[in-house]
Amino acid sequence: MVEQPRVAVVGTGLIGGSILLRLHAVHPDVTGWDPDPRTRAEGRERGIDLPDELADAVRDRDLVFLAGPLPSLPETLLTVAKHSGEHCVVTDVGSTKGGVARFAVEHGLSGRFVPGHPMAGTERSGLTSADPTLFDGAAWVLCPAADGIVPFRMLVGLLVNVFAARVVPMSPTVHDSVVALSSHIPHLLAGSLAGAVSGSEIRDAVLGLAAGSFRDGTRVAGTPARRTADMLFQNREQVVRQLGQVSAFLDGLADALRRDDLDALVRHYRRAQGLRDALRDRDLRACRQEFPTDGDHVAELAYLLELGAAGGYLTGCRIEDGVVTYVGHRPATADPA
């Protein structure tokens, strides 16, 4: 484990730029790269080292964050792997994890590539909108693998200490089904509402009465269209599958309205309200867990994946005398059986 890793950030838009600004604030030895020369110039004006060539930005680094557009990710991973040293850990911030994790395995990179996904962002874009505090308290998914447990542990420490993030360990598959519900379908619903109003005869009047519920309900439809489309497209299998549940609930609500069944409507809304109550009242308990740093990591991986699936997260990872100690937080109502 490297005490103070030398980091590069490839792709410095909203997410990558926010990572870069935060890293630079705590340790100036960080490099960045972006395909857009104006973005590189903007970064240099902030005193950050952004070489013109990607290879120069990553050559002598211990850790590289990949934060470019989703479709470019596999190719960028190969380029970065080629131009960085064998010891260099690579992670990404893409919104789906199954595809890139498989790609890394197929290309023999799973030992140094840790799939990642910070659950933060806004509808804005570009380095101009970047914010070094974007990840404070945010959930940041990392996908640990048996052959990548050492870089995983290093990343947990960095994300917690530098970004004040809550690290959620998850398998790529579980991640993709969870974000379908927690992020992608919210984007689908926001797009449907905004899109329907854009074509409505009463569009102008609706804009005139748009209050909190409409603004909140359509906010992420303001995200650049290409970015949203790429995100949904990459996870289309899970999105379509989980959408079935949401559509079924919506059908239930609409049926209650059509059948003049106020009681059924109230029952449905009690369930919805209960979920919001659960979100507000989440009560997590901290506990430490120790594992030997060597061995097959089977128990360590099982602990990590179970913690994430239960809605928990990590806020610490310390290695000492052949023992790795995690600080985990687990919902009080989701204790393991």
Next chain:
Amino acid sequence: MVEQPRVAVVGTGLIGGSILLRLHAVHPDVTGWDPDPRTRAEGRERGIDLPDELADAVRDRDLVFLAGPLPSLPETLLTVAKHSGEHCVVTDVGSTKGGVARFAVEHGLSGRFVPGHPMAGTERSGLTSADPTLFDGAAWVLCPAADGIVPFRMLVGLLVNVFAARVVPMSPTVHDSVVALSSHIPHLLAGSLAGAVSGSEIRDAVLGLAAGSFRDGTRVAGTPARRTADMLFQNREQVVRQLGQVSAFLDGLADALRRDDLDALVRHYRRAQGLRDALRDRDLRACRQEFPTDGDHVAELAYLLELGAAGGYLTGCRIEDGVVTYVGHRPATADPA
């Protein structure tokens, strides 16, 4: 027109309480009433006059706001009309207007009842959550009628001057179709997402990764279930009708995902993003409009209803020398032909 009307607020939950607090801040001669004795006691602790009997609260008033639960509205309107003087203007804050407007006509009250709907609120409830600044800059719909134009004008002045609201004049029918899209369907989508997650096998993990898009997309599902159900139920015809457009757009997005058609997905999202851009970039122009205070009010009503349908609003209403002058604001892109 009464210079400083003596006002009563009947039903002092979140909305009524916020109205009451604001009125009391500018003019202490205001009364309130709520069926819950604890709420009345809470109001009295704030120095506000809340008699135990509804009749005592409204007897000598010039204006009464009805702000109780939707199903109680017609009966409360009759009670208030009975216990207040013939000159007393009554308005409500309910989220649908067709039903109560018809009820007022049927009971000979359209000359002094002005249907109203402030587009403000939160998922919280009760006088404890009330906020005298809740309506600052908010759209507040009023439905003018030919035989109710005098109380309408008085209310415009009060809402603008006391509440800093933007008054949107609309017919009850137009209002109900517009709020189906601007408010009720957002509640339906939020309920569907929250309800589906509440029954999902991966509920705990979804709560663990809930970030901005999920929190915003489900926020109004935290509203008390009965209140949301009442609201949707009262406007069920329009909600079901407008839902067709939103479902069609959602089907289009889902089809694009199923057909692996990224281009179609981007095209759909460009329309959705365009609507958010339009909401952000709304550019309204102010203009004055004068009408004689007497006569048949046909031109005045036509002006008012067209302004609201075009997405505009009023920020002023002054009466002098037999002339009523409105200050209207109209979207620059929606000039009348």
